[in-house]
Amino acid sequence: MDLITNRTTARNRHWTAPVLSILLFSMLVIGQGTKITPPKNGYSASDDVKLGQEAAAQVRREMPILPDSSINAYVGRVGDTLVAAIPPEFAHSEFRYEFSVVNASDINAFALPGGPMFVNRGMIEAAHTEAEMAGVMAHELSHVALRHGTAQASKSQNPGILLGGLGGAIAGAIIGGNLGDVISQGTQIGLGTYMLKFSREYETQADVLGAQIMARAGYDPRELGNMFKTIEQQGGSGGPEWLSDHPNPGNRYERINQEASRLSIAPKRRNGEAEFVQTQSALKRMPPAKTMSDIAKSNGPATNRPTTDTPVSANPERPSGRYRTFTAQSFRLSLPDNWKEYADSESVTFAPTGGYGTYQNQSVFTHGAIVGVVNVSSNDLASVTDQYIAGVLQENVYLQVNGNAQRTALGGRDALKRTLKGNSPVTRRQEFVVIHTSMISNRQLFYMVQVVPGNERNAYNQAFTQMVRTLTFS
DSSP, X not given: OOSTTTTOOOOOEEEOSOOHHHHHHHHHHOOOOOOOOOOOOSSOHHHHHHHHHHHHHHHHHHSOBOOOHHHHHHHHHHHHHHHHTSOGGGOOTTOOEEEEEEOBOSSOEEEOTTSEEEEEHHHHHHXXXXXXXXXXXXXXXXXXXXXXXXXXXXXHSOTTSOHHHHHHHHHHHHHTTOTTTOOOSGGGTTHHHHHHSOOHHHHHHHHHHHHHHHHHHTOXXXXXXXXXXXXXXXXXXXXXXXXXXXXXXXXXXXXXXXXXXXXXXXXXXXXXXXXXXXXXXXXXXXXXXXXXHHHHHHHTTOTTOOOTTSBOOSSOOOOOSXXXXXXXXXXXXXXXXXXXXXXXXXXXXXXXXXXXXXXXXEEEEOSEEEEEEEEOSOSOHHHHHHHHHHHHHHHOTTOEEOSOOEEEXXXXXXXXXXXXXXXXXXXXXXXXXXXXXXXXXXXXXXXXXXXXXXXXXXXXXXXXXXXXXXXXXX
16 A cells, blocks of 8 residues: 555645736735844755755655645645735745645644645644634745744854754654754754744744735735634643744734734635635544644654655565564564564554655555554444544545455454455556454454555465464464
8 A cells, every 4th residue: 555654645736936917916905014124044045945845755754644635735725825925025936835734633834944834634623714724824934935944043053054954853843743842963952943933033023924925815814813812722721732833922913913904905815715614524524633642652663664765666575485473562473584564653564675665755555564453432343444444545545445344353353354456656556455354452453454466466365364364362
């Protein structure tokens, strides 16, 4: 399956320059806003792009990008409108703006130097209007356009050195789940904080420029202040993550409203609110998203995951005829001795060299098996199996159910077997995915997912049968 292990099927929209016609029109209708002077910066704009792209690639490997292309496309259209409204003095032709939705429940969003932006699903669900969502995006774009990330890094070191380390520090801070507290090691100490936890001075600039961008894009800038209040109200007792990294500079709402009173608002984006309502409805129909904390925990132990240096192969090594025993806390089984294992807190992936790696900056899995245990909502095997398979189909949209569920046995327990198939976008061949499920304790579902291209099924049948036959539960 071209996917599941990291759950990162990214649907990104790329914007290399503002749309000139929209920008020129906005310049005609906009009122006189506050003049903003960007901070001093020892890095070049191309450095921003390099840092942001390096960090974004790691984010996409570690975070579950929402696989729904229509929702990502919608957020991209809003982002496109905002990018086109950036005042020309802050436009950087080198920047590569791109927008991705993270399938996480936290009310959060962040943008990286040079343009990549990630908007949590929880942020979209919390907003009352498209303008509120656009307000957060405009604020984040302002940090990018004013180059606040590298400006803060300039304060911490001699500019122009440790660029590679900076990129790692940014990504490490994001993936760790707390943008302000995670600190990179060695000589890059604190750079994650410098790049992503902004000062109150920079927050004021982003509020003001964000209001200007909103007005140019056809949104009421007051909705930016309203979204801050929404975030505070829905962030919970511990405080929302977004505000911990974007501190209130004082009189935030009054300052935004003051700026709004100086601005003229361009015509609204057509069909925007209708698309926003449709997007929220689509999100409500999806399975609940995990929190960033849970995502970080599931990612943490997997120190042996494939990297960008281990791409998938068109012809992975065939299963060996020799077998070894793998023992986990709740099960044990036999598998070919030439298969490697990649473990995290929920599952273990077994694959031959070349069967599990990266493809277009995504972790993909084309040959082998995933075995794991997941907490579920009930002890009804049929219903929780359907829920699990619905999640697989959601994250691998090219797959379809093939036939009905079959009653079988796993480790002496009642089990179900379902087959999915579809044309793999990675191997360009028909792919078969066989899923075995069984309840092993109260509300705990065991699953074994076996994956192989159709034209190689015969070569893998013995290995897959051996895994099922030898499986025992602790």
